[in-house]
Amino acid sequence: MSVMTMWTNMSIMKCLIIIFSLFATMSAWRDEVTYERTPLGDSVDVASMKILKESYQVAVDKNVIASPLGVLTLLAMYSAGAEGENREEILSLVGTPEYKQLEDNYGNLTERFTAMDDSYLVLANKIYVSNKYTLKETFSDVASRSYKSVVETVNFAEKKKTAAQINEWAAEKTKGHISSPISEDTIDAGAALAMFNVIFFQGHWHVPFDAKETEEKDFFVDETTTVKKPMMKLRRALFYHEDYDLGARMVELPYKETGFRMVIVLPDEKNGLPAVVEKLAQRGILEDVFNLSPSRQKIEFEMPKFDIKSKHNLNAILPKVGVSHMFTRGAGGVVRETAVRVASAFQQAFVKVDEEGATAGAFTGLIKVPLSTRYKPPPPIEFKVDHPFMFAILHEDIVLFTGTYTH
Incomplete structure (x- = not known):
């Protein structure tokens, strides 16, 4: 789950990016499928490995799980309201020369993953906007059209109520596996908006480990x-x-x-x-x-078998991969009333791998060679x-x- 909270330039605010991801079980065989390598795949790949490297290097516990795609998706959505160096840094990280291509790429990824069977994959974006602010129409349109983001108005001053609303949404999208990711202490009463991304995945092996x-x-x-x-x-x-x-x-x-x-x-x-x-x-x-x-x-x-939980301080990680201006310079295209900036960001993720799987499936995709x-x-x-x-x-x-x- 990912949260990005933005404030006005005159305010001190807390912004969070939290991405929760759950994995359970694995399969042990591949159908004879040919995968196509694409420029988008290459750009996501390089950016992801850069984020992993920095996450690994700064982590005290070297058991690390990260969802770079969740971070990149939120950066892409944020860039819809950012211009100048804010946007240029994001474009550079993802290896995309122009903003329209960035929106098309990550909008298409969002379309692909939100259309999948939610019994094994859920990807959802949501924006909570303060009742004191109004989203700019262009930003709101891109968020809803390209990133399938739902927009809800809240009163961030009612911290307990807002935290409960966010937790209810997280629990729904993760089928109850993540029920209380946000506490009322996480909520900042002066926040302008919060951007959330949830990724939940549960896969199964064709042939479970015994x-x-x-x-x-x-x-x-x-x-x-x-x-x-x-x-x-x-x-x-x-x-x-x-x-x-x-x-x-x-x-x-x-x-x-x-x-x-x-x-x-x-x-x-x-x-x-x-x-x-x-x-x-x-x-x-x-x-x-x-x-x-x-x-x-x-x-x-x-x-x-392994079970990893990680928390990453993206304020420390993102500048090392070339994204720093969004923490210090305002973006004027997010809300009508004023420019906003990202004050802080972090990611939390979880992965579990064990022997479990779905009911034993067809043992498909066997590699066959002639025998004598x-x-x-x-x-x-x-x-x-x-x-x-x-x-x-x-x-x-x-x-x-x-x-x-x-x-």
């Missing part, structure tokens, strides 16, 4: 320190890739829901995660994702995710969520 095979095993926090983690097991032919320059191997774990997949990036070295994150921030992850190909042998795959009576299958590839790694969740070529797991 919980009976999960067992406690060593996970290397560093080269010499280990902790016990519940390791899930799977023996399948998976989409697989080795990148010697990156210093990592990766596999794809598709969801049953069409087009969704998780990519696990395992550094070759036990202490190699920082270098991998740094390199991906420079070039993105899609080049490797589109180099994934069917393994001709089964993979002995092991991965820990003398054929002997090659030995399986061992892929043990037993040290710090990175992961990304995509829909086709769009990075939705990304994170790191270290302990």
